[in-house]
Amino acid sequence: MYRNIQREFSMGNDFFTEPTTPPVGSRPSSQRMNGDQSPNEFSPGLLDLHSFDTELLPEMPVPNLYNGPSLYNPVRGRSFDDAEPYISNKQTGGGGVVPENELLKSFAGDKEKVNSVAKIKVVVRKRPLNKKELAKNEEDIIETLSNSLVVHETKLKVDLTEYMEKHEFVFDAVLNEEVSNDEVYRETVEPIVPIIFQRTKATCFAYGQTGSGKTYTMKPLPLKASRDILRLMHHTYRNQGFHLFVSFFEIYGGKLYDLLSDRKKLCMREDGKQQVCIVGLQEFRVSDVETIKELIEKGNATRSTGTTGANEESSRSHAILQLAIKRSVDGKESKPPRVVGKLSFIDLAGSERGADTTDNDKQTRMEGAEINKSLLALKECIRALDNDQGHIPFRGSKLTEVLRDSFMGNSRTVMISCISPSSGSCEHTLNTLRYADRVKSLSKGGNSKKDVLSSTMNLKESTAQPLSSGLPTASTFEDDINDTWPDQNERDDFNAREDSFEQEKLMWKKNGKLDQYGFSTAENKLRKPNGQTKWKEPVRSDIKHSKSDDDLNALLQEEEDLVNAHRKQVEETMNIVKEEMNLLVEADQPGNQLDDYISRLTTILSQKAAGITQLQTRLANFQRRLKEHNVLVSSSGY
Numbered sequence: 001m002y003r004n005i006q007r008e009f010s011m012g013n014d015f016f017t018e019p020t021t022p023p024v025g026s027r028p029s030s031q032r033m034n035g036d037q038s039p040n041e042f043s044p045g046l047l048d049l050h051s052f053d054t055e056l057l058p059e060m061p062v063p064n065l066y067n068g069p070s071l072y073n074p075v076r077g078r079s080f081d082d083a084e085p086y087i088s089n090k091q092t093g094g095g096g097v098v099p100e101n102e103l104l105k106s107f108a109g110d111k112e113k114v115n116s117v118a119k120i121k122v123v124v125r126k127r128p129l130n131k132k133e134l135a136k137n138e139e140d141i142i143e144t145l146s147n148s149l150v151v152h153e154t155k156l157k158v159d160l161t162e163y164m165e166k167h168e169f170v171f172d173a174v175l176n177e178e179v180s181n182d183e184v185y186r187e188t189v190e191p192i193v194p195i196i197f198q199r200t201k202a203t204c205f206a207y208g209q210t211g212s213g214k215t216y217t218m219k220p221l222p223l224k225a226s227r228d229i230l231r232l233m234h235h236t237y238r239n240q241g242f243h244l245f246v247s248f249f250e251i252y253g254g255k256l257y258d259l260l261s262d263r264k265k266l267c268m269r270e271d272g273k274q275q276v277c278i279v280g281l282q283e284f285r286v287s288d289v290e291t292i293k294e295l296i297e298k299g300n301a302t303r304s305t306g307t308t309g310a311n312e313e314s315s316r317s318h319a320i321l322q323l324a325i326k327r328s329v330d331g332k333e334s335k336p337p338r339v340v341g342k343l344s345f346i347d348l349a350g351s352e353r354g355a356d357t358t359d360n361d362k363q364t365r366m367e368g369a370e371i372n373k374s375l376l377a378l379k380e381c382i383r384a385l386d387n388d389q390g391h392i393p394f395r396g397s398k399l400t401e402v403l404r405d406s407f408m409g410n411s412r413t414v415m416i417s418c419i420s421p422s423s424g425s426c427e428h429t430l431n432t433l434r435y436a437d438r439v440k441s442l443s444k445g446g447n448s449k450k451d452v453l454s455s456t457m458n459l460k461e462s463t464a465q466p467l468s469s470g471l472p473t474a475s476t477f478e479d480d481i482n483d484t485w486p487d488q489n490e491r492d493d494f495n496a497r498e499d500s501f502e503q504e505k506l507m508w509k510k511n512g513k514l515d516q517y518g519f520s521t522a523e524n525k526l527r528k529p530n531g532q533t534k535w536k537e538p539v540r541s542d543i544k545h546s547k548s549d550d551d552l553n554a555l556l557q558e559e560e561d562l563v564n565a566h567r568k569q570v571e572e573t574m575n576i577v578k579e580e581m582n583l584l585v586e587a588d589q590p591g592n593q594l595d596d597y598i599s600r601l602t603t604i605l606s607q608k609a610a611g612i613t614q615l616q617t618r619l620a621n622f623q624r625r626l627k628e629h630n631v632l633v634s635s636s637g638y
């Protein structure tokens with residue numbers, strides 16, 4: 001009776017009203033991966049923080065890419081050294097032919113279609129079995145259909161015989177192992193490219209266990225998106241003062257590092273208007289694809305990697321690549337351009353880091369804890385946004401703090417859940433799919449509250465960037481600090497610490513060796529939890545990180561624990577019920593032993609009661625904690 005458990009989730013039919021690409025089909029995986037293939041494509045991805053000026057632009061016309069011949073030549077053979085931060089506004093030459101891009105074309109002149117792009121889209125991508133998995137005779141347990149998939153989990157009965165449990169999930173799209181990166185782009189990012197010219201911020205992130213294909217999936221996306229963005233800028237929006245900016249940074253162990261500036265440590269600050277700024281982040285103004293490619297390659301090469309049992313090239317950091325579209329005010333280059341829209345790509349660290357770190361050192365375990373915290377907080381933020389919750393728990397982690405403005409207002413989110421097909425990864429795969437499912441099931445499409453939030457938050461760009469200077473945001477943020485930090489001592493203190501940090505970095509460069517993670521040893525000492533950083537984070541009177549943040553983190557963790565305990569209890573109950581069924585069958589047999597029946601039934605009932613009581617206690621404790629923090633408004637409110 002309980003051999004097959006089917007979980008069904010309804011699919012939000014709210015994504016594209018008229019998909020221009022046919023649903024990507026799937027077959028049982030006959031095709032296997034020929035070893036660990038390295039993508040022959042470059043770059044991974046990343047994110048941004050400058051809010052944008054909602055009043056800057058009138059309603060923009062929806063782009064029509066196909067007016068006139070292409071002047072855009074993506075390859076210009078420019079070396080990275082030529083790419084100064086803030087590259088001058090050279091038009092590209094050449095006569096490359098713009099390939100047909102059906103989806104972008106379909107947006108032309110149809111604002112309704114722009115609005116119809118759902119707020120949240122959840123896509124699953126299954127990779128092929130790799131060499132190691134094949135060598136271990138691991139099986140492909142994922143059966144994919146057009147927008148659903150079934151996980152075939154092998155389980156053991158009490159008598160140790162095997163049985164199959166099926167878990168079925170439905171998402172906006174399911175991409176099987178035969179789907180190319182081009183198709184992934186068409187399904188995920190391409191639909192949102194045109195709307196970032198419409199004062200929209202969009203975020204695309206990949207989630208999944210180590211080695212599931214996040215980097216492989218994310219790498220090509222920013223470049224493909226840049227191509228389409230430049231195409232729009234060079235045709236539809238030609239001579240309209242639009243510029244494309246690229247930045248690339250990572251969050252490692254809760255700290256920010258600039259991947260385009262020698263892993264320079266960055267500070268994230270929030271001003272009184274709750275606008276988030278990254279102090280010192282280099283932004284490069286770009287006008288051709290080749291330069292973007294070089295920047296992305298440089299960032300990827302700088303990204304932290306470490307070795308784990310699951311994936312030797314495993315990434316321990318969240319990498320955030322942002323493409324910002326800015327526009328000069330009144331088309332005049334003398335004034336700093338303002339952000340119109342932004343597309344952020346986030347290649348998240350492996351989702352199971354905590355579980356994978358038992359054999360590693362303390363620092364690795366701490367990294368795992370930090371990663372888990374941020375993934376949990378990310379889910380909570382998406383959930384809160386779609387639940388119309390007044391309070392969005394951005395401060396649950398550095399990742400969500402940094403993403404804050406990308407989730408506010410007229411935003412779009414695309415989540416790509418990457419999964420391994422192998423039987424050995426079944427548990428992690430189910431966790432990934434449950435995470436994706438929770439994000440999806442919370443998505444309701446339109447959400448008026450978010451728009452209310454955006455207008456009340458007064459989203460304005462806080463880090464004006466001088467068009468002519470080519471300077472990164474650091475210098476301009478100083479002005480912002482001077483404006484918003486009334487206390488001169490605090491400002492001096494902050495500046496002194498920044499100077500000291502820069503000097504120390506020079507010394508590391510001179511003397512230091514890089515450690516296995518690509519960090520200098522000196523930098524590691526700075527980061528070590530026991531040694532504590534040599535200076536504290538700049539203290540701002542209007543930033544309250546302290547207790548409320550800790551409380552929030554603890555609550556988020558408790559909630560996750562409760563859900564896990566519930567899941568475990570359901571599984572245990574099912575096992576017990578199976579045992580009961582067997583007992584009843586035996587009781588019907590002639591000559592059964594009454595004593596045996598009574599004693600086994602007693603045990604079974606006690607087990608059931610104990611499980612329920614345990615869960616009730618945990619639930620009551622959690623409800624009490626929520627009430628203490630004024631989170632729970634009704635018994636079903638959270």
Ligand SMILES: Nc1ncnc2c1ncn2[C@@H]1O[C@H](COP(=O)(O)OP(=O)(O)OP(=O)(O)O)[C@@H](O)[C@H]1O
Pocket residue numbers: 033036037038039126127128130177208209210211212213214215216217311313314315316348349350351418
């Ligand atoms: N769809 C795919 N087709 C072919 N090869 C793939 C695919 N997805 C992943 N791979 C290969 O699997 C290996 C692991 O992928 P990848 O590095 O992208 O994993 P990851 O999820 O980013 O891992 P980590 O979290 O540790 O960084 C790589 O060798 C990659 O080339």
